[in-house]
Amino acid sequence: MSSCGDALQDFSRPLTPSCGQEAVSALCEAYGLSNPVFGVDLIDKYMARLANYLLAVHGISGSGSPRFAFLLDAIKTLDPNFVPNYENRDEALKVFNPRHEILMLAVKQWVAKKLVFYRKDDLYSDTALFDLASFSFTPKDGGFIDVSSTWVKNYIKHVTLRVSRGGKLVSIKRSLHKQVASFVYAALLEASILTCGDYSFDSVQTWVPRFIRPATGDSKQDLYHLSLHSFGLAFDVNPSRNKRGMAGDVATLTGPLNLIPGNIIESWGFGWGARWGSVGDPGRDPMHFQMYNPHHFLPVIV
Ligand SMILES: [Zn+2]
Numbered sequence: 230m231s232s233c234g235d236a237l238q239d240f241s242r243p244l245t246p247s248c249g250q251e252a253v254s255a256l257c258e259a260y261g262l263s264n265p266v267f268g269v270d271l272i273d274k275y276m277a278r279l280a281n282y283l284l285a286v287h288g289i290s291g292s293g294s295p296r297f298a299f300l301l302d303a304i305k306t307l308d309p310n311f312v313p314n315y316e317n318r319d320e321a322l323k324v325f326n327p328r329h330e331i332l333m334l335a336v337k338q339w340v341a342k343k344l345v346f347y348r349k350d351d352l353y354s355d356t357a358l359f360d361l362a363s364f365s366f367t368p369k370d371g372g373f374i375d376v377s378s379t380w381v382k383n384y385i386k387h388v389t390l391r392v393s394r395g396g397k398l399v400s401i402k403r404s405l406h407k408q409v410a411s412f413v414y415a416a417l418l419e420a421s422i423l424t425c426g427d428y429s430f431d432s433v434q435t436w437v438p439r440f441i442r443p444a445t446g447d448s449k450q451d452l453y454h455l456s457l458h459s460f461g462l463a464f465d466v467n468p469s470r471n472k473r474g475m476a477g478d479v480a481t482l483t484g485p486l487n488l489i490p491g492n493i494i495e496s497w498g499f500g501w502g503a504r505w506g507s508v509g510d511p512g513r514d515p516m517h518f519q520m521y522n523p524h525h526f527l528p529v530i531v
Pocket of ligand 1: 458463464465516517518
């Protein structure tokens with residue numbers, strides 16, 4: 230496995246110089262972090278300063294406003310030692326300037342590049358970055374499967390994600406493939422901050438071992454293609470509001486900055502089911518985000 234792949238495994242492994250290490254190091258230095266790794270500490274500090282920047286630069290102010298309360302509360306949650314200084318625009322610009330956004334963009338581009346690389350990778354070989362070859366399962370009723378416990382132990386990581394819900398930043402525990410967990414964390418947190426709490430992540434579904442669900446109205450279960458949810462490489466946002474064929478609120482609702490939550494998640498390199506058809510098309514799946522794969526699914530490995 231490459232060193233870039235190692236870095237993807239969890240929150241604590243360093244990125245190599247060719248994989249955006251300079252960007253990560255510069256951000257760590259700016260935020261007083263001694264460990265130059267792309268981890269929860271770095272993401273939290275970045276997002277706390279981003280929230281402060283939004284309050285100051287975009288004028289999301291007024292202590293009575295829900296957006297103001299959300300961002301201020303988020304700052305305190307993400308970095309309790311950070312002193313918010315949103316009242317002074319110049320000071321806010323000093324602690325979070327456009328350079329930080331550029332640095333984080335460099336990290337995102339590295340992630341996206343890695344995810345594009347997986348498209349060319351042999352997902353079924355022993356050396357694949359996402360080790361799916363050792364994956365084995367037993368079909369169960371209703372399109373679900375039982376996954377071998379060894380694979381689960383080696384590849385599924387139980388993580389705490391942070392999302393906006395009902396105007397508050399909350400922690401939720403979910404299970405994901407260890408190689409994408411940090412990027413799901415970053416993507417959902419950034420979507421929460423940049424929508425200033427307006428978008429509520431009421432339901433986030435991640436690892437569900439199963440075959441691809443049949444299209445709405447189709448009673449026949451597909452028993453040939455495993456969903457990427459089986460590997461913890463996909464997640465669904467608010468299924469009831471983002472069903473197949475729907476426009477979906479994750480693709481339409483915007484906060485004060487006119488940013489669509491789905492686009493923010495996508496910017497971290499995730500493929501998005503809203504791209505698989507226009508409104509009314511049963512292929513459109515706005516709730517669904519996944520490690521990018523050109524076929525949207527993996528065939529059953531026998
Ligand atoms: Zn899904």
